[in-house]
Amino acid sequence: MSTAAEVGSAVLMLLGALSCLLGAIGLVRLPDLPARLQAATKPQTLGLALVLLGAALRVELVTAATLMLVVLFQVITAPVVSQLVGRAAYRVGAVRGDALVVDELAEHLPHDRETDPAGGAVVDRDQHLSSGSTPQRSTAETHGWDDGGAGAGGRIGRDGTS
Amino acid sequence: MTAVFVAVLGMLGAATVLTVFRLVRGPSTLDRVVALDVYVVLTVVATGVYVAYYRDRSNVSLMAAVALVGFVGSVAVARLAVRRERHR
Numbered sequence: 356m357s358t359a360a361e362v363g364s365a366v367l368m369l370l371g372a373l374s375c376l377l378g379a380i381g382l383v384r385l386p387d388l389p390a391r392l393q394a395a396t397k398p399q400t401l402g403l404a405l406v407l408l409g410a411a412l413r414v415e416l417v418t419a420a421t422l423m424l425v426v427l428f429q430v431i432t433a434p435v436v437s438q439l440v441g442r443a444a445y446r447v448g449a450v451r452g453d454a455l456v457v458d459e460l461a462e463h464l465p466h467d468r469e470t471d472p473a474g475g476a477v478v479d480r481d482q483h484l485s486s487g488s489t490p491q492r493s494t495a496e497t498h499g500w501d502d503g504g505a506g507a508g509g510r511i512g513r514d515g516t517s
Numbered sequence: 518m519t520a521v522f523v524a525v526l527g528m529l530g531a532a533t534v535l536t537v538f539r540l541v542r543g544p545s546t547l548d549r550v551v552a553l554d555v556y557v558v559l560t561v562v563a564t565g566v567y568v569a570y571y572r573d574r575s576n577v578s579l580m581a582a583v584a585l586v587g588f589v590g591s592v593a594v595a596r597l598a599v600r601r602e603r604h605r
Contacts, residue, residue: 365521368569372528375562379532382539382555388547391539395551399558406525406562410569418574422565425580429558432588436554439592443599444547 364412371405374398387451388444396437403429522570529566533559546598550591557587 381394404426411419444450445460452458536559540552564580567573 361518364569365518368525368566369521371562372525372532375559376528376532376535379535379555379559382552383535388545388551391548391551395555399555403558403562403565406569407565410565413569414572414574418568418577421574421577421581422568425561425565425577425584428581428584428588429561432584436588436591436595439595440547440550443595446599447545447547449545449547 360412364409367405367409367412371402371407371409373402374405375402378402387454388449389441389454392437392441392444396433400429400433522566525566526563529559529563533563546601547595550594550598553594554587554591557583557590561587 375398378394378398381398382391385391385394407422407426411422414422441450452461533556536552536555540549540556543549543552561580561584564576564583568576568580
């Protein structure tokens with residue numbers, strides 16, 4: 356029993372560390388932000404679950420339960436971080452439009468942008484509240500949405516390296 | 518069994534080096550957010566290896582705390598990054 360638990364623990368921890376390593380390789384090698392996000396969340400969560408499962412086989416029951424709690428917490432929070440970062444990436448134009456097969460969000464966003472000037476009141480209030488930066492910001496947003504984010508991506512790149 | 522732990526820590530160390538490379542190199546702020554989240558997860562995994570090797574339960578609460586702080590930090594930086602890019 357003890358030997359079987361040790362062997363199972365060793366196998367689980369090796370597989371988990373391998374999954375973490377593959378996720379990190381994908382984080383370096385993949386070309387753009389959504390692909391890196393994919394490589395960052397799923398193999399890392401799998402690696403964490405496998406390593407902590409292997410660690411839980413070697414400790415007593417209360418500690419093992421706490422380790423499984425950490426795994427559960429990571430499984431809950433990793434999609435939240437992934438969704439928020441992906442949403443932020445789409446907002447600032449870091450997602451290349453030509454790299455996407457299906458872009459359902461873009462089908463909804465121009466509809467909203469068309470109804471905003473038609474409404475009138477929303478645009479007036481926005482220009483009234485934010486005094487100086489409104490034309491620049493709207494230009495940046497239009498640039499980011501329309502050309503698939505190539506210009507906006509260059510803008511982020513300059514910011515990141517400086 | 519020690520060879521297994523050496524192999525596991527070697528793979529985790531290589532993963533950490535690659536993640537730090539992306540953290541330093543990353544073109545945008547959001548790339549750095551992703552890399553930092555991966556780094557936090559790798560820290561938790563390495564602490565789990567410590568717990569398994571020494572059969573010591575004193576660091577398990579540390580793992581939960583680090584995972585919590587990493588989650589809050591990633592969410593906050595992602596929200597602030599999109600706000601800063603918008604005001605440019």
